Amino acid sequence: MTASLAVQAAAEIARRAPGLTPRVGIILGSGLGGIADRVEGAVAIPYTELPGFPVPSVEGHAGRLVLGRLGGQPVAVMQGRVHAYEGAGFGALRTAIHALKAAGCGILFLTCAAGSLRLDVGPGRIVTISDHINMLGTNPLVGPNDSAVGPRFPSLQDAWDPALRRRVAVASERLGIPFSEGVYAAYLGPSFETPAEVRMLGRLGAEAVGMSTVPECIVARHCGLRVAGCAVITNLGVGLSDGPVNHEHTLAAASAAAADLERLLIGFLNDLDTPDEGHP
Structure with missing residues (x-):
């Protein structure tokens, strides 16, 4: 049914944006939906008009697919x-x-x-995800596997593509945007983590924590x-500072870092079409 x-x-998608074959899919997180406004020649389709698409119920997630060009590339941007x-x-x-993927995308860029979870990486910083820890208690591949889509037991080694991460690093350096990489831990939510959970995640090797992205x-990859x-850092984890941690603060801080x-x-x-000197 999913297929x-x-x-x-x-x-x-092909009918609504004839002649456009998206190369990169982009998913925009909480407070980051405004990036979709930069898409040139945009065709916006509400998720409700796309069979089987999700309908977000959380503030800060518009729930529409924006098709067009961004950074010289044909893109499909999930706004929410x-x-x-x-x-x-x-x-x-x-x-x-x-x-x-069926529409043409070969790359998915997640935000x-x-x-x-690090005192030296505070609000407003952008962290490129190098790996993840799944603390959701479940996996989106649970259930019957469609072998036409992917294998029953997919490998997640280098799940976050090393060559693409290098390109993000190069772009960060060229643009003068402070760069760091880190492991992202996904917690189920919707409650925020406790101070004890924040300490635990830090000891497990995570540098950032959120409630999405890993699925x-x-x-x-499957x-x-x-x-x-x-990941746009909106706050220090609970217990690491006296600052507020709530959804309103998250949206405001994400919007401020969105530029x-x-x-x-x-x-x-x-830069996507330029040679990657670190990758043959």
Whole structure:
């Protein structure tokens, strides 16, 4: 059923944006939806008009697919996502990502808002995700496997593509945007983590924590998409500072940092066709 809906959604994408074959799919996290406004020649499709697509229920997630060009590349931008804590399962998430691939995407670039587990990486910083820890208690591939989509037991070694991460680093340096990489831990939510959980995640090797992104990476890698992503730091983890940690603060802080993420994303896309000297 998921595969059938994805094919239908891809056909609707092709119908609504004739002549455009997106190369890069982009998912925008909380407070970052404004980046979609930079898409040139934009065609916006509400998720409700795409078969099987998710319908977000959280503030800061518009729920529409924006097709056009960004940084010189044809893109399909998901302006908003659903989260595991919303309780709808992973079927719509799988459909959306499979539809992006069926529409032509070979790369999925994920963005999210996150809390920092490092005192030296504070609000406003952008962290390129180098690896992840799945603390959701579940996996989006649970259930029957469609071998036409991907293997039953996919490897997640280098799930966050090293060559794409190098390109993000190069773009960051060229644009003068402070650069760091880190491991992202996904917590189920919707409650924020306790101080004890923040300390635990730091000891496990995580540098940032949020409530999304990991399921999209797993689904994308399962179906053969290359994955890169950045977390916008909106706050220090609970117990690491006296600052507020709530959704309103997350949206405000993410919106303030969105300009740097926008520049970085456009720079990454502009450089996508240049040779990668670190990768034969």
